[in-house]
Amino acid sequence: PLIKDLFGLTDLEVRLARRLGLKKVVIVPGDADQSDWVKKEMGRSGARLLRQMARPDQVVAVTGGTTVAALAEMMTPTPSLKSTMFVPARGGLGEAVELESNYIASLMAKKTGGDYRLMHVPDQLSDEAREMLLREPHIQEVMELLRKARIVVHGIGEATKMAIRRKSSPDEVAHIQHSGAVGEAFGYYLNSSGEIVSRVRTVGLQLEDLGEIESIIAIAGGRSKAQAIAAVCPAVGNDVLITDEAAARAILEET
């Protein structure tokens, strides 16, 4: 805490929490766009917070991406996390396997000694295929766990960057660009007013399911994500944000 005060980050945390309507903000020094070390520090803060919040026999749902992966890497065995069930929040969204929520849920379980489930679902499903999959017992079991989740941990991405990373077709990328989307989370693309302008259809937690969840933790940083974070947090109804100094200052000054 002393070091934070020296950097003026405690004050920044309070101001950002107020701006985005969050209960808690954790800011690490630096800019994740400039250095991977900053992303690791966000991961470390996130892992610490999860350790503090843990309760026996809880379900934790997780999304994908490099920042949630950084958090997973920093997790350590903790008695209350040993009885935690880590569940992927969404089926595949078309990313590299190490960035998928499936893989990250398994990594968290491995690091903590907890348990995990996988959601074996291909990305970007047709409506018919999704309806059919939702009737599969294996998928229903995971959906049941997701509905019981106490905590959700998710990343936030820049809209166009995420569409390209997920190998969306050129038409879809153009649509996302023209729709005014600035941010992405859970496969939803949002404009700067927090309205959904596009989405990837997959099974898993939908935005409307999040209301029941005790704690929704976003982890995202880097100056380039300022607009995305400002759009996503109020729309998702986050209560916690773990970010970095560059994103925090840019949100307060530019959005």
Ligand code: G3H
């Ligand atoms: O949905 C958002 C992305 O998963 C964020 O990914 O942490 O690699 O930027 P990232």
